[in-house]
Amino acid sequence: MKAINHWIRDIRNTMSVFISALLIVIPGAYAKADPIVLKDHGSFYVGGRTVTSAAVTGSAAGLAGSSNQGDITVDQMYVRYQIPVGPARLPVVMVHGCCLSSKTWETTPDGRTGWDDYFTRHSRPVYLAEQVSRARSGFDATSINEVKLGMLPPDALPYIIMGSHEFAWVGFRFGAKPNQAFADEQFPIAAVDDLYKQMIPDLNGLLPADANPTLNHLATLSKQIGGAVVMGHSESGFFPEQAALVDPTGIKAIISLEPAQTCSTSLSQQQLQTLAKIPILIVFGDHLTDAFASFWIPALSQCQTFAASVRALGGDATVLQLPDAGLKGNSHMMMQDRNNDKVADVLLRWIDGHVHR
């Protein structure tokens, strides 16, 4: 029986490599209907530390059989990954933006292939990192419970952001006014309600702004997996750069998608020198002057200043506006736009052209 199992496993492995070879030889030759063959997939946590909470629930009685004081784990980061069969290529770590989770990178609102699978089908191991204090990474609810119990005043509550529909429509540049889409809008507007379902409370207000644990964990994760392209979006748009400033060892390239006024223009020469050793691509979509321009134009400008500073030190830093690559009408949610495959192709070409492992 054992011999048969080994024989079956050998056949299966051989076939998987063959399937994988087909995927590599003819890029774009698959449809969503094709099976996806993974060498491995799964999930794990990075980081996390134990603290003693004085209020694990909002009732002084605590949990049945236990006290309302107890140890909890905080600051952990949930990661889900998938590794295609075939020759190993440089992994891509993706981290989502404000008021969103790693769902950002999965099946699009209108049911098309997300970037998780698109990159994997193009031979990239993909790691979706969920920001500390969001979704499956959890958050420390102690201060909320302490306010409920009268142990702290109401202003000790964390600052929480929910993205309203009205904010998302204009802020993400689906149109200049809520429910009026640009004529060439690439976001799948008919499925916008599904995007609204993806929007969840953002508790980053709980974290120290200058030492968000997610930065450390992105650096650790990248090193742990033997080096990676790290891609951030919006709120996390500049996280890859900040993670590299914590520890650049594993960060082989950086892609910053529409940093939301987070491109720092006040880094030290030493910090810029660290970043000048890493290829950096910063990407913006279309309609920057047509919706929420008072926010997006300065955001673009900051990134241009930052990139110029890196280039001045011999670095490889590019700010790309997608219309300049022939892609029109892209929103802030370019990974979900109708032409998300075309945008991904731009990134894949850049990675292959700029990153030398």
Next chain:
Amino acid sequence: MKAINHWIRDIRNTMSVFISALLIVIPGAYAKADPIVLKDHGSFYVGGRTVTSAAVTGSAAGLAGSSNQGDITVDQMYVRYQIPVGPARLPVVMVHGCCLSSKTWETTPDGRTGWDDYFTRHSRPVYLAEQVSRARSGFDATSINEVKLGMLPPDALPYIIMGSHEFAWVGFRFGAKPNQAFADEQFPIAAVDDLYKQMIPDLNGLLPADANPTLNHLATLSKQIGGAVVMGHSESGFFPEQAALVDPTGIKAIISLEPAQTCSTSLSQQQLQTLAKIPILIVFGDHLTDAFASFWIPALSQCQTFAASVRALGGDATVLQLPDAGLKGNSHMMMQDRNNDKVADVLLRWIDGHVHR
């Protein structure tokens, strides 16, 4: 080129079916190292409704370019699924318990195969449903923001539960006292810190107890995918039964893992008759009298009473204690226990023996 693509796709599909056939013919013949071949996988939301929030942030100024009042989506349920290639078998919907997320069913704390993949490798499409108000399903933070802004008093804050380490150790029956494990404990104790990272705030206190939207969504999801076995755990242990009472159409079988004193003993005859048409398996682990017995013994007793009521109406309801099936030392987290494959095999055999599609 198009013809070549079709030809390649045909070859790939043929091979995938062959691979799948091997998986079916020799169950247990795979190792974690074998590639996983999926006909499809991805994620989507079920349900959700729009409400107007008077406080989308904790600042009266609101978000840049937008008001602090706005529409948000609440009560949506995030679902991640994976479908193996090969002949379609009855899908399994899994829903996690208190203070946890769908991570429950993924890679175990010590890095072994979770039930998501174990069931998929045994030809079952798997749907992981994340409870409304948890993790990627998000929650309505309006009341927290309103308290922060002085619009509501502190006691209007939601009741939030975090599972402390001390509570989890004894409540989940790793041992009778924190950090002292039972000699035959099946939970992978050396990796308990990873379980603690999975424990996140539970905001079910925001939801109406008698009309938790998750129940409706589980019924909808099961119907939408053409029928399913629905499996709940602990806090959600009785959710499959409750979902069937909302709409039994899609619920072809029920597995309740250690309902946490949630087996109802006060259902009407009409409700019991509905449940008597669905095969029901209720499973408990070991050491019920050795740790947190004051909770687990009544929990077991309630389920035995419930199952007897269903059987009295001609139903197929079984309460199984794993030691009676020869499996010793299982904890409350049986899907992560070292013998989680053996526990899964018990469930798979029960499904195949009791469910006639």
